[in-house]
Amino acid sequence: MMYTCKMFSDNAGNLHLAIINDRGKCVYYLADQDEELVRDTLSDLKAGGDPIAEDWEGGEDDPQACLRSIEDMVAACNGGAWEIEV
Incomplete structure (x- = not known):
């Protein structure tokens, strides 16, 4: 399956990675203060990894709600979170 992703940062120091399927649904969401973990997960995706087929650990229970x-x-524009280019 083909995936796209979005990355965000929040003012609590967390990095957020949302992985979205070709139907626009967020199927995997990882938020952590360990920036290396989140960026490694993004690298795995870009290298052809599949969070669903490979049953990646560490994701949130309701990724769509998290996204x-x-x-x-971000839309509130109050400095609580912002999107990062990936």
Whole structure:
């Protein structure tokens, strides 16, 4: 399956990675203060990894809700979170 992704940072020091399927649904969401972990996960995706087929650990239970939440924070424009180019 083909995936796209979005990355965000928040003012609590967390890096967020949302992996989105070709139907626009967020299927994997990782948020952590360990920037290396999140960036390594992004590298795995770019190298052809599949978070669903490979059953990646560490993701949130409701990735779609997590993506909506961080996008709402970004849209609020109050400095709570911002999107990062990947």
